[in-house]
Amino acid sequence: MSAQIIMVASGKGGTGKSTVSVLLGSRLAAAGKKVLLIELDSGLRSVDIIAGVHGKTVYDISDVLSGRCDWSKAVVESPVYRGLWIISAPYERGNVQPSELSRLTKKLASLYDFVLVDTAAGLGAPFAAAMVVSQMALLVLTPDPVALRDGHIAADVLYEGGFTNVRLVVNRVGPNTFEKGVVEDLDECIDTVAVQLIAVIPESVAVLKCSAAGQPLPANTLAYRAFDNLARRILGEEVPLAVR
Numbered sequence: 001m002s003a004q005i006i007m008v009a010s011g012k013g014g015t016g017k018s019t020v021s022v023l024l025g026s027r028l029a030a031a032g033k034k035v036l037l038i039e040l041d042s043g044l045r046s047v048d049i050i051a052g053v054h055g056k057t058v059y060d061i062s063d064v065l066s067g068r069c070d071w072s073k074a075v076v077e078s079p080v081y082r083g084l085w086i087i088s089a090p091y092e093r094g095n096v097q098p099s100e101l102s103r104l105t106k107k108l109a110s111l112y113d114f115v116l117v118d119t120a121a122g123l124g125a126p127f128a129a130a131m132v133v134s135q136m137a138l139l140v141l142t143p144d145p146v147a148l149r150d151g152h153i154a155a156d157v158l159y160e161g162g163f164t165n166v167r168l169v170v171n172r173v174g175p176n177t178f179e180k181g182v183v184e185d186l187d188e189c190i191d192t193v194a195v196q197l198i199a200v201i202p203e204s205v206a207v208l209k210c211s212a213a214g215q216p217l218p219a220n221t222l223a224y225r226a227f228d229n230l231a232r233r234i235l236g237e238e239v240p241l242a243v244r
Contacts, residue, residue: 003036003112005105006234007130008138011150013044013121016171017140019211020201020227021118022050022081024138026217027231029083033113036075036085040096040119040126045089047118052080052214053088062090065100071107080216085112096125098132105133123157131158136165136234139195142172143183148192155195167198169230174203199230200241 008021018041025035038061039047048054059074064087071087078084105115117134120126131137137158141151151168158166170189178185190197204223210216217224229239 003109003115004136005115005117005134006136006138007117007119007134008140009119009127009130009154010121010140011154012147015140015142015147018046018118019050019207020140020169020171021116022047023217023227024230025084025116026081027228028114029081031231031235034083035114035116036108036112037116037118038087039089040117040130042089045091047086048088049214050211051078051084051086053078053086054214057088060088060090064104065096071104080214096129098129101129102133123154131161137163138167138169139193140169140171141193143170143177143189145182148189151193155193166195168193168195169199169201170197171201172203173200197241198233199226201226
């Protein structure tokens with residue numbers, strides 16, 4: 001077994017990147033895959049709450065990368081999504097070095113099927129470190145001009161860094177999103193970012209509620225089906241991009 005390492009990134013903050021990381025990981029785990037999610041968003045961590053491990057973590061990724069503890073002491077399985085394991089970011093800002101992250105992921109590659117790396121927003125050290133270790137990048141963006149513009153900048157950095165496997169996740173698409181006249185349609189999202197689309201995630205109150213409470217996303221929601229489709233597409237299946 002050699003893990004596929006996927007970085008989950010965005011240009012600007014607030015696009016739902018961490019929520020997508022957890023819920024994608026949950027559906028990969030439900031498909032029988034052993035999944036590790038490494039959170040790099042130091043000082044602004046949220047994965048622990050979304051995955052239901054808040055209060056259960058003693059060590060974080062900064063402790064691991066600095067050598068203060070072995071990686072095994074920082075890994076916690078989500079009680080909400082079995083088969084999904086979490087290494088949280090620190091509460092205070094830490095410095096992520098590509099060489100340290102590379103050494104860690106090489107150790108873990110034989111133990112997991114997938115390693116998801118939840119980067120911080122923007123193009124700082126976490127983004128750069130994730131680029132070094134990942135084989136695939138998911139850009140999670142909302143359908144608004146600022147997010148799409150910043151996503152295009154992030155995509156350019158990935159392409160210039162030699163990435164060929166970059167995919168676009170358009171998040172929080174509501175029934176009236178493209179009737180507001182700000183962004184015309186999904187085609188404009190794709191054309192602006194210049195990245196191939198892999199998923200459309202609907203706007204969902206259920207996602208907001210379950211993420212805030214660390215509870216499972218109900219299976220009878222459109223969002224659940226959308227995340228399941230995303231996981232299945234990553235696993236190589238031919239399934240729809242969007243759900244209705």
